[in-house]
Each structure stands twice: as structure tokens, then as C-alpha cells.
Amino acid sequence: MAGYSKISLYFPDKLSFGDKKTIVLGGDAGGTKVNLAIFEATASRVNIVKCSTYHSSQYPSINHILQQFLKEHPDFLPEKICLGAAGPVFDGRVEVTNLPWHIDANEIAAATGISQVILLNDLEATAYGIAGLEEKDFSLLSEGDVDAGGNMAILSPGTGLGEAGLFWDGLSHHPFATEGGHCDFSCRSAADLELHDYMLKKYKVVSWESIIAGPGIYSIYQFLCEVKKLKANPALAEKMKNADPSAVVSEAAIQEADPVCVEAMRIFVRNLARECCNLILKMKSTGGLLLAGGIPPKILPLLREPWFYENLLDCDRMQDLV
Numbered sequence: 001m002a003g004y005s006k007i008s009l010y011f012p013d014k015l016s017f018g019d020k021k022t023i024v025l026g027g028d029a030g031g032t033k034v035n036l037a038i039f040e041a042t043a044s045r046v047n048i049v050k051c052s053t054y055h056s057s058q059y060p061s062i063n064h065i066l067q068q069f070l071k072e073h074p075d076f077l078p079e080k081i082c083l084g085a086a087g088p089v090f091d092g093r094v095e096v097t098n099l100p101w102h103i104d105a106n107e108i109a110a111a112t113g114i115s116q117v118i119l120l121n122d123l124e125a126t127a128y129g130i131a132g133l134e135e136k137d138f139s140l141l142s143e144g145d146v147d148a149g150g151n152m153a154i155l156s157p158g159t160g161l162g163e164a165g166l167f168w169d170g171l172s173h174h175p176f177a178t179e180g181g182h183c184d185f186s187c188r189s190a191a192d193l194e195l196h197d198y199m200l201k202k203y204k205v206v207s208w209e210s211i212i213a214g215p216g217i218y219s220i221y222q223f224l225c226e227v228k229k230l231k232a233n234p235a236l237a238e239k240m241k242n243a244d245p246s247a248v249v250s251e252a253a254i255q256e257a258d259p260v261c262v263e264a265m266r267i268f269v270r271n272l273a274r275e276c277c278n279l280i281l282k283m284k285s286t287g288g289l290l291l292a293g294g295i296p297p298k299i300l301p302l303l304r305e306p307w308f309y310e311n312l313l314d315c316d317r318m319q320d321l322v
Helices: 002-006 062-072 105-112 122-132 190-199 208-212 214-226 234-240 245-254 259-283 296-303 306-312
Strands: 022-029 033-041 046-055 080-085 093-095 102-104 116-121 152-157 161-168 173-177 289-291
Touching: 022 062, 022 122, 033 062, 046 062, 062 080, 062 105, 080 105, 080 122, 093 116, 102 105, 105 116, 116 122, 122 152, 122 161, 122 173, 152 259, 161 208, 161 259, 190 208, 190 214, 208 214, 208 259, 214 245, 214 259, 234 245, 245 259, 245 296, 259 289, 259 296, 259 306, 296 306
Parallel strands: 022 080, 080 116, 152 289
Antiparallel strands: 022 033, 033 046, 093 102, 152 161, 161 173
């Protein structure tokens, strides 16, 4: 874990804060939920003062959520707004990938009366967020060489699949966004081809996001039941009617309560490891790979099993780099 304390991030506007406390409204606009918080920020420290969570699907736009949040916390008047959003950001605008939302920095400024509004890709924001974490906030899967240095990468499976890089200039890491989660899923075996063909019935393009984002867990489970003819557990099927099916599958797998769920998660974890390896190779991330998002913390016992690391290293002649 010692290596994490050495991450030095480049903040282009850091010196403008000085020692004076600046009130910032920061947040993450995701496909499932929106997390917002009031921060007190200086050049050296950021403290959370107030925070709230909203279900994205219950609101017509991010502007409505921001206005509600400001009404709920009238004692704080932010000087700046900074939002991470799931999708590519161009000129202060973004079409959210898994929501029918158009987010525009100028529209947010008009709706809130706060003139300084910055939009970032959510994974770029996650990368900057590393600066606010402490050693206790990480779970180590493989230590590697903590003194290796170099580029880093972040892979974040949740409602969607986010991927980002951190370019190392010799002094600091510079976060940058990608949309690598939407690259084509690559098949390596006959079983992969069967899964790919099954997923083509659901998606026009079978991307890595189709397989290793949250909904992919349930899709893999359905593939095993419908194509491979494994027998579904009626009790679990009933439970899935009133709960997130992917969460039901992953929980049953961790508890080893159902063999179909165990196999579904083995397939999921194997493909997660493969895309982690792909990202490491593409970014040449000798400085490390970070897993973020909603799924990894929930399936941590599965990621700590040898199966994940064995598949991570199963690449073409580059095991030493990985």
C-alpha cells in the first residue's frame, strides 16, 4: 500500500485556491444515482461538509437535482460547481451515456446562479479523486513493484464501464478520459463466441461494457440458463423479481449458494481480468491499475481469489509488464 501515498496528481488550477477556503459543489452524475456534496477546499485540502444522494431516473435533468440540493442546504452558497458525468465531455456539454440527459455547463450556471461550472468525464473525475483518498480507502489485490512508476490506469465497472488513464510526466500524473468501455468485446474461445452471439440478441454491438458492467452479470446468468441449459434456482428467480438480478447473482456466488451463479461470476471475473490486462497494455500502466466503481467493492472476495490474477496475467508475451 505504500505506493499509493506516492501518487502525485497534476491540478492545473490548484494555486488559485491559496489558503482561503472556497465553497465548492461537487458531484458525480451516474446512470443510477447522483451524488452531490458541499466541499470546503484550499490548495492543500478538501473537506466534505454536506452530502446527498438522488436516484437519477426520478428527475428529468441534473439541473432539477442541483436546484433541490441547493434548497436543502441554504446555509451554503458555492462559488464553483464541478461535476463528473458518465459520457464524453465536449466544450462543457455531455450526453449522459445511460440516461436521457443532456448536461450543459452554461445551462447549469443559469439554473443555479453559480457562474463557474466545470464538467468532467466521470472517470477523469475519479482519477482526480485519488488525491482525496487515504491508505485505508484502498484494498490491495496485488502489490507489484511500488517503485516502478510510470503511467497508471483506472477501470470502473458499475451501471456502465468507465476507463481512464493517468499520464506520468516524470513529476506528476495527468488524468485523462477514454471511452474504452465501448470497444468491441473480443472472443478468445468457443464459449466466448457463444456468449457473444447470445449478447447480439440484446445489443447491436457487443462491447466490453455489455459483458463486465453491472447488467452484464445477469446477462451471463441468463446465457447459462438459456443457452447452456443450466438449471435456474426457483427461489433465486423469485428473489430477482424484487431486487437487482445482477446483485442477487453476485451475492449467491460469493456465498456459494448456487452453482449457476458461481459459474456466471467466474465468467464475469475472467472477462474483467482480461479487460484489466488489455487496459494495462494499452496505457503501459507500469505505475499500477486501480479498480473503481460500484461493483469491485461488492465482489472483493471473488477478486481476491487466484482466478482473477491468473486471468489477468494470461496475455500475449507481456506478463512481465502486467
